Amino acid sequence: MDFSANCPLPFSASDRVLLGHGSGGRLSHQLIxxxxxxAFANPLLEQDHDGCVFPxxxxxxxxxxxxxxxxxxxxxxxxxxxxxVNGTVNDLACCGALPKYLTAGFILEEGLxxxxxxxxTLSMQEAALKAGVSIIAGDTKVVERGQCDRIFINTSGIxxxxxxxxxxxxxxxPGDAVICxxxxxxxxxxxxSARESLGFETALKSDTAPLNHLISRLLAEIxxxxxxxxPTRGGVATTLNEIARxxxxxxxxxxxxxxxxxxxxxxxxxxxxxxLYIANEGLVLVILPENKAVKAVEIMRRFDEGxxxxxxxxxxxxxxxxxxxxxxxxxxxxxxxxAGAQLPRIC
Numbered sequence: 001m002d003f004s005a006n007c008p009l010p011f012s013a014s015d016r017v018l019l020g021h022g023s024g025g026r027l028s029h030q031l032i033x034x035x036x037x038x039a040f041a042n043p044l045l046e047q048d049h050d051g052c053v054f055p056x057x058x059x060x061x062x063x064x065x066x067x068x069x070x071x072x073x074x075x076x077x078x079x080x081x082x083x084x085v086n087g088t089v090n091d092l093a094c095c096g097a098l099p100k101y102l103t104a105g106f107i108l109e110e111g112l113x114x115x116x117x118x119x120x121t122l123s124m125q126e127a128a129l130k131a132g133v134s135i136i137a138g139d140t141k142v143v144e145r146g147q148c149d150r151i152f153i154n155t156s157g158i159x160x161x162x163x164x165x166x167x168x169x170x171x172x173x174p175g176d177a178v179i180c181x182x183x184x185x186x187x188x189x190x191x192x193s194a195r196e197s198l199g200f201e202t203a204l205k206s207d208t209a210p211l212n213h214l215i216s217r218l219l220a221e222i223x224x225x226x227x228x229x230x231p232t233r234g235g236v237a238t239t240l241n242e243i244a245r246x247x248x249x250x251x252x253x254x255x256x257x258x259x260x261x262x263x264x265x266x267x268x269x270x271x272x273x274x275x276l277y278i279a280n281e282g283l284v285l286v287i288l289p290e291n292k293a294v295k296a297v298e299i300m301r302r303f304d305e306g307x308x309x310x311x312x313x314x315x316x317x318x319x320x321x322x323x324x325x326x327x328x329x330x331x332x333x334x335x336x337x338x339a340g341a342q343l344p345r346i347c
Contacts, residue, residue: 017112022142035114036138039121040128044101044136052136054101057160062097064088065156071345073120073150075194077187077205080153081120083281083347085127085135086210087232088157093212094228094284096167096219097159099131104138105154110145120151131210133157149345165219169246171226177293178251178313179286181214181306182207184236185264188278188343192271202263207282207305214303215284221299227287230280232347234338237276239285240323241337250317253325253335257312276325277338279346290314 020027037045044052066087073080085102092099104124108117128135187206215228227247231239244251253276260275268275282305286296293311300306323335 015114017108017110017114017117017142019110019142019144021108022140028140031140035118035121036140039118039125040104040135040138042134042136044134052101052103054136059163060161062092062095062159062161063157064091064095065154066091067152067154068347069149069152069345070191070347071149072191072194073116075206076190078208078281079120079123080151081123082127083206083208084153084155085124085131085133086208086281087347088155089127089131089133089210089212090230090282090284092157092159093210093215094167094230095159095161096165096215096228097161098216099133099157099159099212101158102128102133102135103156104135105156106138106140107148107152108140108142109148109150110142112150117151120153127210131212162219164223167225167228169227169229169243172243172247172249172251172287172315173226174249174315174318175290176226176287176315177290177296177311178240178253178315179288179293179296179300180236180259180310180312181211181284181286181300182259182282182308183264184258184260184280184283185268185275185278186261187281188235188346189264189267191279191346192343193267202267204261204263207280209282209305211282211284211305214300214306217302218286218296218299222288222292222296224292225286225288225296227285229285231283231285232281233279235275235277235279236283236285237274237323237335238338241321241335243285243287244321244323247315248319248321249315250320251313251323252316252332253313253323255325255328257310259308259310259312273342276335277342279343281347287315 068084300309
């Protein structure tokens with residue numbers, strides 16, 4: 001009986017991912033020992049077990065998980081690997097936690113070049129080192145050609161929440177200022193420009209970056225921060241709508257203060273997009289008492305990731321969950337939550 005169509009032989013000399021790499025056998029171990037272990041090496045990972053036993057600090061833990069399916073997997077400013085690390089690191093940091101440990105799960109498409117996989121894993125380790133976290137466990141699955149688009153990555157993370165830190169969307173209150181840490185929309189437009197079928201180019205780069213060091217400094221110097229959120233899918237508009245609903249407050253943005261680069265504005269106009277709905281990957285929204293806003297902006301601008309930090313609005317009412325934009329002409333318009341998928345496969 002011929003099994004060749006369903007069970008290709010594991011040729012270890014291949015320079016591409018084979019179905020045998022997901023078999024749990026010799027090729028799986030070769031993939032782990034030659035690509036994943038060298039990239040992610042640390043004492044906890046070297047327990048070489050189905051999971052990882054790690055020390056727990058006294059206090060509260062924060063946990064987050066995210067999956068990344070970005071297309072294309074390589075783009076100006078980064079790739080799916082550092083995006084996966086930074087995304088979960090930032091989710092933990094926005095809980096007020098100090099990110100510590102990550103796990104990484106890979107779904108690989110048969111035929112993925114091993115050189116690409118190695119480049120992605122090395123970028124993950126570089127991002128982890130920059131953020132000060134360790135990748136301590138993982139998993140790999142291989143699917144048939146056409147069943148996945150090259151590579152999907154899931155990262156889960158654990159962090160430790162310092163005593164006295166209480167961050168939650170429901171804590172937003174009238175009189176608070178809304179601060180944005182940097183330029184809006186650069187990640188989403190970068191990804192779109194990298195998709196050859198759209199036929200336009202920009203000089204933009206993705207803003208993917210770990211924000212935990214910036215956020216830790218903010219929390220150390222301004223302990224009464226109310227809300228931290230990274231506006232990824234759905235952009236600034238959707239994230240602020242989620243906060244408005246959680247706290248049942250009205251938020252007003254000032255169009256004249258929004259740090260939207262001209263390249264993002266131009267590309268958005270061509271594509272018929274609203275920049276406030278475009279995904280970001282190295283941006284944090286900070287909501288805190290208005291009398292602390294100037295100090296917060298000054299702290300954020302000490303970091304490369306926060307050099308364009310600016311106050312973009314305020315929370316001005318309670319009892320009506322709504323986000324409004326004060327236009328440059330003096331009028332106001334409602335900014336509702338994104339309906340549907342404006343930009344698929346963006347992260």
